[in-house]
Amino acid sequence: MNANPEAKQAEELMKSVFQHDSFRSELQKQATETVLKGQVDVFISMPTGAGKSLCYQLPSIARDGVSIVISPLIALIQDQVEHLDILHIPVETLNSKLTPKERQRVLQDLNSSKPRTKLLYITPEQAATPTFQALADTLQSRHLLSYLIVDEAHCVSQWGHDFRPDYLKLGRLRKKIPMVPCIALTATATPHVVDDIISSLKLRHPVAKFKSSCFRPNLFYDVKFMDIIEDPYLNLKEFALRALHVTAGENIKDVDWNEKGCGIIYCRKREACTEVASRLVSKGIPAKAYHAGLGLGVRSNVQSDWMEGRVPVIAATVSFGMGVDKANVRFVVHWNVPKSMAGYYQESGRAGRDGQQSYCRLYYTKQERDTIAFLIKKDCMRGRSKKNGKIEHNKSSMESFERLVKMVEEPQCRHSAIAKYFGDSPPNCDRSCDYCRNPIAVEQEWEQVQRGICANSNPKRHLGRTAIAAADNDEPDMELYGGGKKGAKLEWGTTDNDDDEGKAREREERELDREKKHRHSMIMSEFKKRRGSKDITGDIWEPPSDSCPLRDAASQRVARLTVKTREHCLQLLEDAFKANFRCHHCGDLDKMAAIDYEPRACAIDEEHAAFKTSKQSTLYKAAVMRKVNEIKNLTNSHRLHSALVPKFASLLTPASQLLKGNRQCQDECQGQSECQGQDECQSSGETNHQGENSGAVTPVEDSSGQECGRGLPNMGVSPVSDGVKTENGSTVPRLFYSSTLTDYGADKADISLVLLPRPPAPKIKYFFECDTSDADKVKDQSPGSDTKQDSVITSGTKRTFPDSGDSQPENSTKRRKLGENVASQEKLTTKAGDSGHRSTAQPDNSNRSRVVNSHDPRLNSGATKHTDAELKQAADFVIRYLMPHYKEGRFVSKDLFKSTARLLSHKLRAGGFPPGSLKQNAKNLVKKLFHVHKKVTSETEVKAILG
Ligand SMILES: Nc1ncnc2c1ncn2[C@@H]1O[C@H](COP(=O)(O)OP(=O)(O)OP(=O)(O)O)[C@@H](O)[C@H]1O
Numbered sequence: 016m017n018a019n020p021e022a023k024q025a026e027e028l029m030k031s032v033f034q035h036d037s038f039r040s041e042l043q044k045q046a047t048e049t050v051l052k053g054q055v056d057v058f059i060s061m062p063t064g065a066g067k068s069l070c071y072q073l074p075s076i077a078r079d080g081v082s083i084v085i086s087p088l089i090a091l092i093q094d095q096v097e098h099l100d101i102l103h104i105p106v107e108t109l110n111s112k113l114t115p116k117e118r119q120r121v122l123q124d125l126n127s128s129k130p131r132t133k134l135l136y137i138t139p140e141q142a143a144t145p146t147f148q149a150l151a152d153t154l155q156s157r158h159l160l161s162y163l164i165v166d167e168a169h170c171v172s173q174w175g176h177d178f179r180p181d182y183l184k185l186g187r188l189r190k191k192i193p194m195v196p197c198i199a200l201t202a203t204a205t206p207h208v209v210d211d212i213i214s215s216l217k218l219r220h221p222v223a224k225f226k227s228s229c230f231r232p233n234l235f236y237d238v239k240f241m242d243i244i245e246d247p248y249l250n251l252k253e254f255a256l257r258a259l260h261v262t263a264g265e266n267i268k269d270v271d272w273n274e275k276g277c278g279i280i281y282c283r284k285r286e287a288c289t290e291v292a293s294r295l296v297s298k299g300i301p302a303k304a305y306h307a308g309l310g311l312g313v314r315s316n317v318q319s320d321w322m323e324g325r326v327p328v329i330a331a332t333v334s335f336g337m338g339v340d341k342a343n344v345r346f347v348v349h350w351n352v353p354k355s356m357a358g359y360y361q362e363s364g365r366a367g368r369d370g371q372q373s374y375c376r377l378y379y380t381k382q383e384r385d386t387i388a389f390l391i392k393k394d395c396m397r398g399r400s401k402k403n404g405k406i407e408h409n410k411s412s413m414e415s416f417e418r419l420v421k422m423v424e425e426p427q428c429r430h431s432a433i434a435k436y437f438g439d440s441p442p443n444c445d446r447s448c449d450y451c452r453n454p455i456a457v458e459q460e461w462e463q464v465q466r467g468i469c470a471n472s473n474p475k476r477h478l479g480r481t482a483i484a485a486a487d488n489d490e491p492d493m494e495l496y497g498g499g500k501k502g503a504k505l506e507w508g509t510t511d512n513d514d515d516e517g518k519a520r521e522r523e524e525r526e527l528d529r530e531k532k533h534r535h536s537m538i539m540s541e542f543k544k545r546r547g548s549k550d551i552t553g554d555i556w557e558p559p560s561d562s563c564p565l566r567d568a569a570s571q572r573v574a575r576l577t578v579k580t581r582e583h584c585l586q587l588l589e590d591a592f593k594a595n596f597r598c599h600h601c602g603d604l605d606k607m608a609a610i611d612y613e614p615r616a617c618a619i620d621e622e623h624a625a626f627k628t629s630k631q632s633t634l635y636k637a638a639v640m641r642k643v644n645e646i647k648n649l650t651n652s653h654r655l656h657s658a659l660v661p662k663f664a665s666l667l668t669p670a671s672q673l674l675k676g677n678r679q680c681q682d683e684c685q686g687q688s689e690c691q692g693q694d695e696c697q698s699s700g701e702t703n704h705q706g707e708n709s710g711a712v713t714p715v716e717d718s719s720g721q722e723c724g725r726g727l728p729n730m731g732v733s734p735v736s737d738g739v740k741t742e743n744g745s746t747v748p749r750l751f752y753s754s755t756l757t758d759y760g761a762d763k764a765d766i767s768l769v770l771l772p773r774p775p776a777p778k779i780k781y782f783f784e785c786d787t788s789d790a791d792k793v794k795d796q797s798p799g800s801d802t803k804q805d806s807v808i809t810s811g812t813k814r815t816f817p818d819s820g821d822s823q824p825e826n827s828t829k830r831r832k833l834g835e836n837v838a839s840q841e842k843l844t845t846k847a848g849d850s851g852h853r854s855t856a857q858p859d860n861s862n863r864s865r866v867v868n869s870h871d872p873r874l875n876s877g878a879t880k881h882t883d884a885e886l887k888q889a890a891d892f893v894i895r896y897l898m899p900h901y902k903e904g905r906f907v908s909k910d911l912f913k914s915t916a917r918l919l920s921h922k923l924r925a926g927g928f929p930p931g932s933l934k935q936n937a938k939n940l941v942k943k944l945f946h947v948h949k950k951v952t953s954e955t956e957v958k959a960i961l962g
Pocket residue numbers: 035036037038039040061062063064065066067068069201202340342368
C-alpha cells in the first residue's frame with residue numbers, strides 16, 4: 016500500500032491515462048508527485064526525452080481548474096496538443112492560427128463556470144496580449160488556475176542559447192498570480208541559466224529543484240573532420256547504415272524502417288539539405304530534404320514519410336525535430352558545425368528517446384567554425400546597438416559556441432565536455448564517445464587537421480558546393496535553432512497577425528538571391544571588361560589539369576569559384592608582376608633572366624593568398640583585382656613591389672654574386688641608371704617615401720640625393736644608403752638581390768635579416784643557423800618603421816663590424832637615432848628571450864661574441880669560409896630542386912619549406928653521399944623526400960629521410 020496519497024494518484028493516472036507501466040526514473044516520479052502536491056514552485060531540468068512533460072501534464076489533469084502552459088513555438092504546441100488529444104486529455108491552445116470560430120469556442124469554455132479544458136498551451140507573446148491578461152484575471156478570480164507552467168524555460172535567460180525577450184514578460188504574469196504554483200522545465204540549463212530562470216520567473220522560495228545529469232549513456236558521440244575524409248558522403252552513408260543496423264547483405268529496398276529506425280541530418284543551409292539528401296539517394300539510401308523553403312504541403316509530406324517510416328533519413332535545417340517525438344531516431348548528424356553547445360546537445364538529443372543505443376556525429380571543419388564565429392559576431396554587433404540585454408545574450412552565444420569548439424579542438428570525452436558545460440560532474444562515459452573509445456586515434460586525426468593535411472588535395476574528391484557550407488554570410492541565419500528573434504516572429508506571430516513562415520522566408524530569400532545575383536553579375540561584367548569577351552564565369556567546377564599551376568588547385572572551398580577563373584586571375588597577377596619586374600630590372604640582364612619565373616612565383620603566392628582568405632568567389636575576385644591594381648600603381652610610379660624583393664639573399668644569391676661585394680653594388684647602380692633611360696620605366700629617382708601603395712619598394716637616396724650609396728664599407732655593403740626601401744621603410748641592400756629570392760617565399764619579416772650587413776660566406780651560415788620564427792619576431796617588433804629597421808641594421812653593424820658603421824658618412828641625427836634604437840632593439844630581443852641569430856641584437860656578451868666570430872671575415876678561419884661556400888653551393892641546388900615542389904603546395908608551410916632547405920643543405924654539405932656531383936646528390940635527395948611523402952608536413956619527416 017502506498018501511504019502517500021499523491022504518489023498513489025500519480026501512479027494510477029500514469030497507468031490509466033498516460034498508459035505507462037512505471038515512471039521512467041525516480042526523478043520523474045518525485046518531480047511529478049511534488050508538482051501534484053502543489054505547495055511549492057518547481058524547477059525541473061532533465062535531458063531531452065527524459066519525460067519532463069509527464070511531470071506537469073499528470074498533475075494538471077489531477078487537479079481542478081486549468082493549467083496554463085507557455086511553450087516557445089506553435090509547432091511544439093501543436094505536437095503536444097495532438098499527443099494529449101490522443102490520450103483524451105482536454106487540451107486547448109490559443110494562437111493566431113486559430114480561426115475566429117475556434118478561438119471563440121476555446122474562450123467560451125474557459126469563461127464557463129466549469130471549464131472542460133485542463134491544459135491551455137500558449138506562446139509567451141500570446142501571454143502578453145490584453146485578451147489573455149483578461150482571461151488570466153477571470154480564471155484567477157474564480158480560483159480556476161491550477162498551474163503556470165513554463166516549458167523550455169531556458170528561453171527566459173539571456174545566457175540561454177534560445178533567449179526570447181518575450182519570455183521575460185512572464186515575470187509580470189507570474190506577479191499577477193503569485194499563489195498559483197509555477198513549474199519551470201528545461202533540458203539545457205547551465206548554473207547561470209538556472210539562476211536566471213528562478214529570478215526572472217519569480218519562483219517562490221524555497222524552489223523544489225529536480226535536476227538530473229544531462230548524460231545520456233545510450234548516445235554515442237563522435238566528431239569527424241570533414242577536411243581529412245576522402246569522401247564525406249560515403250562516410251555519411253556508411254555511418255547511417257551502421258547506425259540503422261543495415262548489414263551488407265540486406266537489400267535496402269526490402270528494409271522495414273519502422274523496425275530499423277531512422278535518422279536526422281542537420282544542415283545549416285537549405286541547399287545543403289537538398290544536396291545531402293540527393294547524395295544519399297544516389298548512394299542508395301532513401302532520404303529527403305526538409306526546410307522552410309519547401310512549400311507547406313511538401314514539408315508535411317516529407318515529415319509524415321519520415322515519421323511513418325517510409326523514408327528513414329531526413330536532411331533538415333535545425334528547426335526540424337522541435338517537438339517531433341519520434342522514439343526510434345537511431346542517429347543525429349550535424350553536417351555543419353552547430354552554433355552552440357546547448358543547441359548541439361538539444362538537437363543531438365533527439366536521438367535515442369526510446370533509450371536504445373543511438374549515435375550522434377558531428378562533421379567539423381575549421382572553415383565552418385570560422386563562418387559560425389563570424390555570424391555570431393555579426394549578431395553581436397547588431398545586438399550591441401540594441402537593448403542592453405542583448406549584449407549579455409551575445410556574450411553567452413559566443414561562450415556557448417566557444418565551448419563547442421573547445422570540445423572538438425581539445426580532444427576529450429565528449430560527454431564530459433557537455434556535462435561540464437551544464438555544470439554537471441563528468442559522467443562515466445564508458446566508451447560512449449570516440450575519444451573514450453580511442454583517444455589516440457582522435458588526437459591523431461585532430462593533429463592531421465592542424466597540420467593542414469587535406470583530403471581535398473585529391474582532385475577526385477567531390478564535396479559539392481554545400482558540403483562545407485559556404486560562408487555566405489549575407490544571408491540571415493534563419494535556420495539556426497528557432498531562427499532567433501526573426502525566426503520566432505515568423506513562426507509565432509507575436510501579435511494575432513501571423514505571417515506565414517514559409518512565405519516570409521521565401522520572400523526574404525528571394526530578395527537576398529536578387530541582391531547576390533546583382534553583385535555577382537556586376538563583378539563578372541567588370542572581369543569581362545578587363546579580359547575581353549572570353550567567358551570565365553563558368554560556374555561548373557571542373558578538376559584542374561595536371562599542369563595547373565595553382566596551389567590547392569583541387570580545392571573547392573570557395574563556392575562557385577572555378578579552376579578556370581582562378582587560372583585567369585593568376586594570369587592577371589602574373590602579367591602585373593612581370594611588368595613591375597621588367598620596369599625595375601630592365602637594365603640588368605642577370606635579373607631579367609628570372610622574368611619568366613620570379614613574377615610567376617609571386618603571382619602563385621598572391622593568388623593563393625586571395626583564395627585562402629576569401630570565402631566567396633566575388634570576394635576572391637575583388638581581392639585579386641585589388642592586388643593587380645596595387646602592382647600596376649607601383650609600376651606606374653616605377654617602384655618595385657615588395658613581393659619581388661628578395662629576402663633571404665644569403666641562401667639564394669649565387670655565391671659568386673655575393674662575393675662581388677662593392678663592385679656588384681656599383682653594377683646595380685649602373686643597372687638602375689640604364690633602366691632610367693628606358694622608355695618602359697623612367698625611374699624618377701624617388702626618395703624614401705612610404706607611398707600610398709602598400710606593396711611599394713622605393714629606391715633609396717643617400718644624403719646627397721643620389722639613388723645608390725657609393726662608398727661601401729669593407730664588407731661590401733652600406734646598410735643605409737645602398738638599396739631599395741620598402742613601403743614600411745626597411746632598406747634592402749641591392750647587393751642581395753637575386754632573381755630567385757622571392758621564390759624562396761620569404762615575407763616582409765625576413766627583410767630585417769637581409770638588412771644585417773655581413774660578408775657573403777658568414778651570411779650563409781647565418782641563415783642556416785637561424786630559426787625563421789625569429790625572423791617573424793623581428794618583424795613583429797618592427798613593423799613599418801624606419802627607426803626599428805635602422806636599429807636592426809645598427810646593432811648588426813656595430814657589433815659585428817664596428818668599422819663599417821663608423822666608416823660611413825652618417826649625420827649626427829642618424830647616429831643618435833641608431834643609438835637609441837640599439838637600446839630599443841635590445842629590449843625587444845630580451846623580451847623575446849631567444850638566442851641564435853637574433854643575438855646580433857642581444858645584450859648577452861657570450862652570444863654576441865659567438866655571432867661576431869661567425870660573421871666577421873677577419874676572425875673566421877679559411878676552413879670556415881670553405882665550408883660556408885660549400886654550404887652555399889649546396890643550398891643553391893637544394894633550392895633549385897625544392898622550389899617546384901613548394902610551388903605545388905607540397906609543404907604545409909613556408910617555414911617548413913625553409914627548414915627543409917636548411918636540413919637538406921646541411922646534409923649535403925656533411926657529405927657521405929655516393930660519388931656524384933653536388934647537384935645530382937641534391938636532386939636525388941629531393942626526389943627521395945617526395946618519393947616517400949606526397950606532402951611534407953613536419954621536420955621530423957624530413958629528418959627521417961635524411962637518416
Ligand atoms: N514513464 C514513462 N514511461 C514510458 N515512456 C515515457 C514515460 N514518461 C514519458 N515517456 C515518453 O517519453 C517520451 C519523451 O517524453 P517527453 O516528451 O516528456 O520528453 P521531454 O523530457 O519533454 O523531452 P524534450 O525536452 O525533448 O521535450 C514521450 O514519448 C513520452 O511518452
